[in-house]
Amino acid sequence: MSAADLQDFLAREFPDISALGIIVERVDEQTITLRLPAESAMIRPGGTISGPTMFSLADVTVWLLILAQIGPVALAVTTSVGMNFFRKPPPGDLVAEGEVLKLGARLAVGHVRLHAEGSRELVADASITYSIPPRG
Amino acid sequence: MSAADLQDFLAREFPDISALGIIVERVDEQTITLRLPAESAMIRPGGTISGPTMFSLADVTVWLLILAQIGPVALAVTTSVGMNFFRKPPPGDLVAEGEVLKLGARLAVGHVRLHAEGSRELVADASITYSIPPRG
Amino acid sequence: MSAADLQDFLAREFPDISALGIIVERVDEQTITLRLPAESAMIRPGGTISGPTMFSLADVTVWLLILAQIGPVALAVTTSVGMNFFRKPPPGDLVAEGEVLKLGARLAVGHVRLHAEGSRELVADASITYSIPPRG
Amino acid sequence: MSAADLQDFLAREFPDISALGIIVERVDEQTITLRLPAESAMIRPGGTISGPTMFSLADVTVWLLILAQIGPVALAVTTSVGMNFFRKPPPGDLVAEGEVLKLGARLAVGHVRLHAEGSRELVADASITYSIPPRG
Numbered sequence: 267m268s269a270a271d272l273q274d275f276l277a278r279e280f281p282d283i284s285a286l287g288i289i290v291e292r293v294d295e296q297t298i299t300l301r302l303p304a305e306s307a308m309i310r311p312g313g314t315i316s317g318p319t320m321f322s323l324a325d326v327t328v329w330l331l332i333l334a335q336i337g338p339v340a341l342a343v344t345t346s347v348g349m350n351f352f353r354k355p356p357p358g359d360l361v362a363e364g365e366v367l368k369l370g371a372r373l374a375v376g377h378v379r380l381h382a383e384g385s386r387e388l389v390a391d392a393s394i395t396y397s398i399p400p401r402g
Numbered sequence: 403m404s405a406a407d408l409q410d411f412l413a414r415e416f417p418d419i420s421a422l423g424i425i426v427e428r429v430d431e432q433t434i435t436l437r438l439p440a441e442s443a444m445i446r447p448g449g450t451i452s453g454p455t456m457f458s459l460a461d462v463t464v465w466l467l468i469l470a471q472i473g474p475v476a477l478a479v480t481t482s483v484g485m486n487f488f489r490k491p492p493p494g495d496l497v498a499e500g501e502v503l504k505l506g507a508r509l510a511v512g513h514v515r516l517h518a519e520g521s522r523e524l525v526a527d528a529s530i531t532y533s534i535p536p537r538g
Numbered sequence: 539m540s541a542a543d544l545q546d547f548l549a550r551e552f553p554d555i556s557a558l559g560i561i562v563e564r565v566d567e568q569t570i571t572l573r574l575p576a577e578s579a580m581i582r583p584g585g586t587i588s589g590p591t592m593f594s595l596a597d598v599t600v601w602l603l604i605l606a607q608i609g610p611v612a613l614a615v616t617t618s619v620g621m622n623f624f625r626k627p628p629p630g631d632l633v634a635e636g637e638v639l640k641l642g643a644r645l646a647v648g649h650v651r652l653h654a655e656g657s658r659e660l661v662a663d664a665s666i667t668y669s670i671p672p673r674g
Numbered sequence: 675m676s677a678a679d680l681q682d683f684l685a686r687e688f689p690d691i692s693a694l695g696i697i698v699e700r701v702d703e704q705t706i707t708l709r710l711p712a713e714s715a716m717i718r719p720g721g722t723i724s725g726p727t728m729f730s731l732a733d734v735t736v737w738l739l740i741l742a743q744i745g746p747v748a749l750a751v752t753t754s755v756g757m758n759f760f761r762k763p764p765p766g767d768l769v770a771e772g773e774v775l776k777l778g779a780r781l782a783v784g785h786v787r788l789h790a791e792g793s794r795e796l797v798a799d800a801s802i803t804y805s806i807p808p809r810g
Contacts, residue, residue, distance in 0.1 A: 317461055317480050322454040343487070344453050345645065346667065348620055348756035348801060350482045350783055352776040367796055368760040372644060373617065373669070375758055377785075377799070388775055391785070393756060393801060395618065397645070481781065482803065484620035484665060484756055486647055488640040503660055504624040508780060509753065509805070511622055513649075513663070524639055527649070529620060529665060531754065533781070589733055589752050594726040616725050618758045623751070 267334045269293050275338050276330065283326055290330060295366075298331040301383075302360040315355045320380055324349065324392040327362040328376035332396055335369055342374070342396045349392035359383040372398055403470045405429050411474050412466065419462055426466060431502075434467040437519075438496040451491045456516055460485065460528040463498040464512035468532055471505055478510070478532045485528035495519040508534055539606045541565050547610050548602065555598055562602060567638075570603040573655075574632040587627045592652055596621065596664040599634040600648035604668055607641055614646070614668045621664035631655040644670055675742045677701050683746050684738065691734055698738060703774075706739040709791075710768040723763045728788055732757065732800040735772040736784035740804055743777055750782070750804045757800035767791040780806055 267275070269290045277284040287306040291299040302315075302323050325344060332342060364378040373395055380390040403411070405426045413420040423442040427435040438451075438459050461480060468478060500514040509531055516526040539547070541562045549556040559578040563571040574587075574595055597616060604614060636650040645667055652662045675683070677698045685692040695714040699707040710723075710731055733752060740750060772786040781803055788798045 317483075318454045318458040321457045321483075325453055346484075346486045346618060346620075347453075347457075348482075348484045348618075350775065350801060350803070351480050352778075352783070367758065367799055370760075375760070391775055391801070393758060393799070395758070482754060482756075484754075486639065486665060486667070488642075488647070503622065503663055506624075511624070527639055527665070529622060529663070531622070589755075590726045590730040593729045593755075597725055616759050618756075619725075619729075620754075620756045622754045 267293070267337065272330045272334060275333065276326070279338075280326075283322070286322075288323065288326060293331065293334045295335065297366075298327060298334060298364040300327045300330070300362040300364070302362070304358050315360060317351060320351070320355070320360075320390050321347070321349060321392075323360065323362050324378045324380065324390070325394060327364040327378045328392075328394040329396065331364040331366060331376050332369070332374045332398075335366065336374075336398065339399065342398050344394060345373075345397045346395045347392055348394075349390060351390045352388050355380070355389045356382045356385065360389070367393070370398075374398055403429070403473065408466045408470060411469065412462070415474075416462075419458070422458075424459065424462060429467065429470045431471065433502075434463060434470060434500040436463045436466070436498040436500070438498070440494050451496060453487060456487070456491075456496075456526050457483070457485060457528075459496065459498050460514045460516065460526070461530060463500040463514045464528075464530040465532065467500040467502060467512050468505070468510045468534075471502065472510075472534065475535065478534050480530060481509075481533045482531045483528055484530075485526060487526045488524050491516070491525045492518045492521065496525070503529070506534075510534055539565070539609065544602045544606060547605065548598070551610075552598075555594070560595065560598060565603065565606045567607065569638075570599060570606060570636040572599045572602070572634040572636070574634070576630050587632060589623060592623070592627070592632075592662050593619070593621060593664075595632065595634050596650045596652065596662070597666060599636040599650045600664075600666040601668065603636040603638060603648050604641070604646045604670075607638065608646075608670065611671065614670050616666060617645075617669045618667045619664055620666075621662060623662045624660050627652070627661045628654045628657065632661070639665070642670075646670055675701070675745065680738045680742060683741065684734070687746075688734075691730070696731065696734060701739065701742045703743065705774075706735060706742060706772040708735045708738070708770040708772070710770070712766050723768060725759060728759070728763070728768075728798050729755070729757060729800075731768065731770050732786045732788065732798070733802060735770040735786045736800075736802040737804065739772040739774060739784050740777070740782045740806075743774065744782075744806065747807065750806050752802060753781075753805045754803045755800055756802075757798060759798045760796050763788070763797045764790045764793065768797070775801070778806075782806055
């Protein structure tokens with residue numbers, strides 16, 4: 267699936283998340299980049315981004331990255347998340363860069379880094395595991 | 403701080419979260435119980451509860467538990483979360499039971515279990531670490 | 539499997555670990571208690587216990603707990619570990635108390651708490667996930 | 675501290691670990707590479723490497739990486755570990771590549787990837803947090 271395919275899939279299957287303004291910038295076989303624009307409703311006045319918002323962004327990043335590899339298996343579910351919060355996100359767009367760590371028949375694991383646009387300092391990172399349903 | 407104190411603190415400092423209908427049921431020196439009523443706006447039609455919603459509930463549970471011990475230090479920040487998702491939450495109220503694992507001068511760690519009202523089967527659990535700002 | 543069965547299984551299949559002196563004290567359908575005696579070769583002179591030793595103890599605790607439920611499936615493998623270290627273990631026996639969080643067809647998750655004999659203060663805790671091989 | 679400095683520090687302060695044959699290959703301000711030779715006593719006959727051994731290797735990798743930045747503060751202690759095990763390590767040397775995620779005044783976080791020499795497939799990864807003692 268291409269970045270445009272993933273954007274369409276998100277809009278169709280998860281209109282709530284799509285409405286937040288998340289942009290799928292690019293995807294390849296191992297990595298993906300998403301962007302949460304500063305104008306998103308997920309970002310509170312003053313520019314602060316809550317922990318749950320960063321969790322949502324990290325989760326959708328790895329989820330789309332997995333789907334990009336295995337196709338639109340809408341039922342892949344998150345089984346575990348390990349997430350670190352390093353610093354308050356500065357104002358501006360928040361960028362999520364995801365990477366496949368493992369893509370197995372039953373489990374897929376991805377790692378995602380969140381940083382502000384134009385900064386290399388990490389705001390947060392997460393390691394997320396998905397269970398892939400048996401395919402018949 | 404008592405359960406009523408925590409409920410007031412939440413309403414005053416975090417009206418967004420408070421508006422979701424989270425109820426602080428009880429608290430003591432080691433444990434706390436919160437409830438997310440089935441009528442909450444956090445719960446989607448059909449009764450499904452999203453991962454980020456469960457993350458939010460777990461986070462606020464441990465955060466209030468820590469505050470109950472050390473007083474209303476609004477600046478305690480989440481530094482890491484390890485969370486497992488075990489099964490889809492059944493319809494109905496979601497109950498969060500938190501427990502202090504460590505309360506140090508610089509770090510506090512709590513564990514929280516989420517289950518449906520009336521069921522002992524875990525829906526999710528999380529281990530959450532907070533950094534406590536130096537007190538002067 | 540009973541505590542004695544588990545102890546035998548450990549001695550037969552994992553003589554290295556068994557030789558460390560780990561004792562399976564009790565087990566039931568949800569919980570297990572192991573003990574690492576202060577005389578164990580895993581405990582260094584002076585009574586200090588290394589992080590990897592605590593990791594090993596936590597891992598074998600949850601692994602035996604899962605086996606107690608599903609039988610001696612020697613191939614169950616650890617897929618992830620989230621572990622917190624709270625304080626230096628005091629001298630003396632180290633006790634590990636494990637609890638089943640989820641026992642599914644494909645994944646099993648357990649939580650384990652480590653504390654010194656006679657103390658309720660936690661030394662460490664861990665949440666450990668095992669992949670269960672398909673049974674035919 | 676250079677790779678040679680770190681190797682000396684390890685030999686002097688932690689002769690047990692040093693004796694396992696871990697080699698500090700290189701280090702810079704953000705990353706480090708360690709190697710566990712296939713001849714190491716940590717590797718069992720047949721080439722299998724236990725979970726605790728991989729835990730030890732990951733832990734010492736991030737610990738040396740932090741020390742390389744802040745100097746030989748022997749008291750920095752591990753506070754939490756999130757580790758995934760992806761596949762059985764193939765025979766041969768095991769390489770650990772560590773990277774600083776955060777270096778704060780109180781907490782430092784590193785990420786480490788383990789893979790077999792000559793392979794890009796990950797065997798395991800870990801995110802490890804250290805508490806840094808107050809410096810006077």
